[in-house]
Amino acid sequence: MxxxxxxxxxxxxxxxxxxxxxxxxxxxxxxxxxFTLPSLNEQAEIQDAWTKERLNSIPALMRRHNVSAWLISQREYTEDIVFWSLKKATQFSARRQTTDLFLADPKSTEAHHAWISNTADQDLWPELRAILDSEQPETIAINADTGVSFASGLHAGELEAVREGLGEKWSEKLVSVPPMLPIEVIGTMVExxxxxxxxxxxxxxxxxxxxxxxxxxxxxxxxxxxxxxxxxxxxxxxxxxxxxxxxxxxxxxxxxxxxxxxxxxxxxxxxxxxxxxxxxxxxxxxxxxxxxxxxxxxxxxxxxxxxxxxxxxxxxxxxxxxxxxxxxxxxxxxxxxxxxxxxxxxxxxxxxxxxxxxxxxxxxxxxxxxxxxxxxxxxxxxxxxxxxxxxxxxxxxxxxxxxxxxxxxxxxxxxxxxxxxxxxxxxxxxxxxxxxxxxxxxxxxxxxxxxxxxxx
Structure with a gap:
């Protein structure tokens, strides 16, 4: 046991x-x-191992909630609440523009893509659009729920940046994330x-x-x-x-x-x-x-x-x-x-x-x-x-x-x-x-x- x-x-x-x-x-x-805490270095290693387990669980959770793609984006000091449960232990805030794309059933790429960029037009959005063009998700979930704080962390200004970066074709695919997806990601404790x-x-x-x-x-x-x-x-x-x-x-x-x-x-x-x-x-x-x-x-x-x-x-x-x-x-x-x-x-x-x-x-x-x-x-x-x-x-x-x-x-x-x-x-x-x-x-x-x- x-x-x-x-x-x-x-x-x-x-x-x-x-x-x-x-x-x-x-x-x-x-x-x-x-209980005395381990050294800061050891603590970071422990936390990052937990985070890896959590990241690996996300595609299955997305499939459970019928989410084909999940986009999380934020700027420094305006972080989405989900960011804090997915970051590395040595990250104290989002850097510049920090964006994550999760795919439930990737056909020809990885399930998780991450960008940290201050030149979004040159690398982030072209690369992200290329992945979406290849994977063709039916919808793209964003954290914009109106009633549940853990599912509503996308800031209003960042939403406009996301729409502009995705372009009309993919902006039309944006939907509010089912609240239980971020709740299960944050609330489920790895063993x-x-x-x-x-x-x-x-x-x-x-x-x-x-x-x-x-x-x-x-x-x-x-x-x-x-x-x-x-x-x-x-x-x-x-x-x-x-x-x-x-x-x-x-x-x-x-x-x-x-x-x-x-x-x-x-x-x-x-x-x-x-x-x-x-x-x-x-x-x-x-x-x-x-x-x-x-x-x-x-x-x-x-x-x-x-x-x-x-x-x-x-x-x-x-x-x-x-x-x-x-x-x-x-x-x-x-x-x-x-x-x-x-x-x-x-x-x-x-x-x-x-x-x-x-x-x-x-x-x-x-x-x-x-x-x-x-x-x-x-x-x-x-x-x-x-x-x-x-x-x-x-x-x-x-x-x-x-x-x-x-x-x-x-x-x-x-x-x-x-x-x-x-x-x-x-x-x-x-x-x-x-x-x-x-x-x-x-x-x-x-x-x-x-x-x-x-x-x-």
Missing amino acids: RLLCRLSLMWAVAASASPANAPSPLTWPHLPKY SKGLWYWKLMSTAWAMISEAFSERVIEPGVTTTTDVEWWLREKLQQMNYTTWFQPSVTIIDGDTKWFAQGVEETTKPRETIMYGDMLHVDFGVTALGMNTDTQHLAYVLYPGETEDDVPAGLTEGLKKGNRVQDIVRENMKVGATGNEILKKCIEQMDAGGISGRVYSHPVGDWGHSAGTPIGFTNLQEGVPVTGDLPLIANTFYSVELAVWHFVPERNATLLFPLEEDVRFDDGWGFNWVYGRQTKFHVIKTPKRNSLQAQGDL
């Missing part, structure tokens, strides 16, 4: 066979580990990416585990902003980066719904105190891949252990775990994001669970190519992209939040969670690294009673 399957199945057995009693990924089979994605997830977990510990947080002193910048500094120290600023929040009864677009009338508290429930939204970027994780932590009072985490908070986390199971189990290849969302909401309602689902593809981009399963503000379906089918061999972030009444706080609190899954043929979607089933805890050494009272 493939190595990735073995890694995923270790977690699948623990996490899905008995969700309520599954061992904590924080302690089983081992603590999260930091050899799996182990490194697992290492990136382990590293993300290790960073969160250290950030949510007494090594970083001192109650009454450390702020949520301090922890956010600690994460950024840790990323830089390890030569990783990220695709968004880490977010650390103290969750209490006054916490507003994330990303709801409502202007805050009062600034949320930032200084971390004993008894706080903390939330982090964090992702790492390396080797052209991105992760996305949300975890929860609890700040113990002096002398407390993890057994002292309030039962109401533990129950809220378990409720979030239940919705994670619901989403993952409903992720069936070929079903649309909206169909999956509908089943999830129905099961949540039947179980008396109040919450929201807003899961998304992840990989080449943090919010990558594929169908979303809900948005924070769209729980009845997402227009256009929500009606696209879920593809196989892809990564997804199972992102969601539930509300749960916590008696110890006499308040209903928000419990956001997010973990990445990977499709394994024959087994469906399983956790790439694991999922949080216990709170991270920030410990504080026990002090004498007077000192403790002064702190509290």
Whole structure:
């Protein structure tokens, strides 16, 4: 069996066979580990090998979507979004005018032609027209879809240049690419990416585990902003980066719904105190891949252990775990994001669970190519992209939040969670690294009673 399957199945057995009693990924089979990245030269070799696999898969994908020719063209700093998934690791932007032509069933030439030119009239367009004259494709697909960003990367000015360069005969053959073609090109993960994605997830977990510990947080002193910048500094120290600023929040009864677009009338508290429930939204970027994780932590009072985490908070986390199971189990290849969302909401309602689902593809981009399963503000379906089918061999972030009444706080609190899954043929979607089933805890050494009272 493939190595990735073995890694995923270790977690699948623990996490899905008995969700309520599954061992904590924080302690089983081992603590999260930091993985050092290879040298930049080695990273480039690894990424280019992945890209070669992806390029080789394109003709078959084109045949599946009845596309005979696919033209991708851009200028420096106005790149088509597909460019970033097909470029060499040492390319930091398109050079001059960069153009690719893919053929599904070439008769007398190669399936992929590429030009980098600043004298397009002298070499690019005459050569490209000659290939088209020889191959006679019925249509030429371009990335000009009006509803799907990953299929609409051709800039307006470049489209006019393409029309002029092709001439009237071939310009008449231009059609908008079927959205699923670029989505499958970008969203399908080649097999050899799996182990490194697992290492990136382990590293993300290790960073969160250290950030949510007494090594970083001192109650009454450390702020949520301090922890956010600690994460950024840790990323830089390890030569990783990220695709968004880490977010650390103290969750209490006054916490507003994330990303709801409502202007805050009062600034949320930032200084971390004993008894706080903390939330982090964090992702790492390396080797052209991105992760996305949300975890929860609890700040113990002096002398407390993890057994002292309030039962109401533990129950809220378990409720979030239940919705994670619901989403993952409903992720069936070929079903649309909206169909999956509908089943999830129905099961949540039947179980008396109040919450929201807003899961998304992840990989080449943090919010990558594929169908979303809900948005924070769209729980009845997402227009256009929500009606696209879920593809196989892809990564997804199972992102969601539930509300749960916590008696110890006499308040209903928000419990956001997010973990990445990977499709394994024959087994469906399983956790790439694991999922949080216990709170991270920030410990504080026990002090004498007077000192403790002064702190509290």
